[in-house]
Amino acid sequence: EDLYGFFYKVDVKSLVWYIPENFEDAGYDVPETMEDLKALTDQIVEDGETPWCIGLGSGGATGWPATDWVEDMMLRTQEPAVYDQWVTNEIPFDDAAVVGAIEEFGAFARNDDYVAGGAGAVASTDFRDSPKGLFDSPPQCYMHRQASFIPAFFPEGTEVGADADFFYFPAYEGKDLGTPVLGAGTLWAITNENEAAHELIAYLQTTEAHEIWMARGGFLTPHKGVDASKFVDEPTAKMNEILLGATTFRFDGSDLMPGGVGAGSFWTGMVDYTGGKDASAVAGEIQDSWDSLK
Numbered sequence: 001e002d003l004y005g006f007f008y009k010v011d012v013k014s015l016v017w018y019i020p021e022n023f024e025d026a027g028y029d030v031p032e033t034m035e036d037l038k039a040l041t042d043q044i045v046e047d048g049e050t051p052w053c054i055g056l057g058s059g060g061a062t063g064w065p066a067t068d069w070v071e072d073m074m075l076r077t078q079e080p081a082v083y084d085q086w087v088t089n090e091i092p093f094d095d096a097a098v099v100g101a102i103e104e105f106g107a108f109a110r111n112d113d114y115v116a117g118g119a120g121a122v123a124s125t126d127f128r129d130s131p132k133g134l135f136d137s138p139p140q141c142y143m144h145r146q147a148s149f150i151p152a153f154f155p156e157g158t159e160v161g162a163d164a165d166f167f168y169f170p171a172y173e174g175k176d177l178g179t180p181v182l183g184a185g186t187l188w189a190i191t192n193e194n195e196a197a198h199e200l201i202a203y204l205q206t207t208e209a210h211e212i213w214m215a216r217g218g219f220l221t222p223h224k225g226v227d228a229s230k231f232v233d234e235p236t237a238k239m240n241e242i243l244l245g246a247t248t249f250r251f252d253g254s255d256l257m258p259g260g261v262g263a264g265s266f267w268t269g270m271v272d273y274t275g276g277k278d279a280s281a282v283a284g285e286i287q288d289s290w291d292s293l294k
Contacts, residue, residue: 005189013147013182014169033173053141055130063267067254073104075180087253094283102279116140128153161235178247265289
């Protein structure tokens with residue numbers, strides 16, 4: 001087989017962030033299935049609290065956090081092949097499978113009882129500010145779904161693994177789709193054929209090339225041969241376990257779509273959807289924009 005490129009540094013997106021002390025005080029357990037997560041969401045509401053902080057604001061890129069939600073929901077409700085057909089438009093954006101995934105996101109984001117500030121605040125809340133509600137006393141929310149980079153926007157001095165922690169955004173137990181993980185990452189590929197390039201590529205596939213960065217932090221690797229004790233800390237090692245434990249890994253879908261869709265109509269469509277527009281109508285408009293690019 002020919003090697004065209006390989007993942008080196010990976011970002012995991014299928015994560016839910018929470019404050020362990022808040023969970024402990026309220027008597028909540030970390031959910032292991034999507035069914036459990038939805039039950040916990042309802043329990044928090046029954047207890048008079050707000051389960052989620054969700055924010056889509058990002059300047060000119062407003063809406064992108066919702067695309068990650070939808071992608072994660074596609075992987076939890078459909079076979080990987082359907083996800084692949086979606087991101088290449090082999091099935092239309094307004095296919096029932098996609099509309100269903102959008103509505104799965106909406107079940108969280110469009111419920112006033114579920115979201116800090118109510119559903120109307122989702123699109124206007126900046127994604128960088130959104131997790132701050134976890135740290136308020138009393139907490140404005142108990143959970144925040146976001147990728148591995150989000151601790152950069154936590155209050156200064158927050159220790160991940162102690163002050164804040166994360167768990168895998170779980171799959172449905174009843175759908176038998178394994179443990180899918182959504183992510184992104186950096187790939188290496190040769191763009192100028194020469195001996196030095198091949199030597200570098202060969203080295204970057206060794207465990208040493210990964211373990212050096214693992215020890216420095218901020219690095220997740222898909223290499224199954226590395227020594228996990230080389231990770232800079234336990235939270236990073238735990239995050240990498242989630243990555244390597246995936247039965248399905250898929251790259252961020254919007255990043256694989258044409259720019260006018262994945263970084264355009266998909267973003268704006270999700271803003272419209274959280275604002276109350278029908279999922280089928282939004283999906284149809286996104287498909288129309290894709291058709292216009294063909």
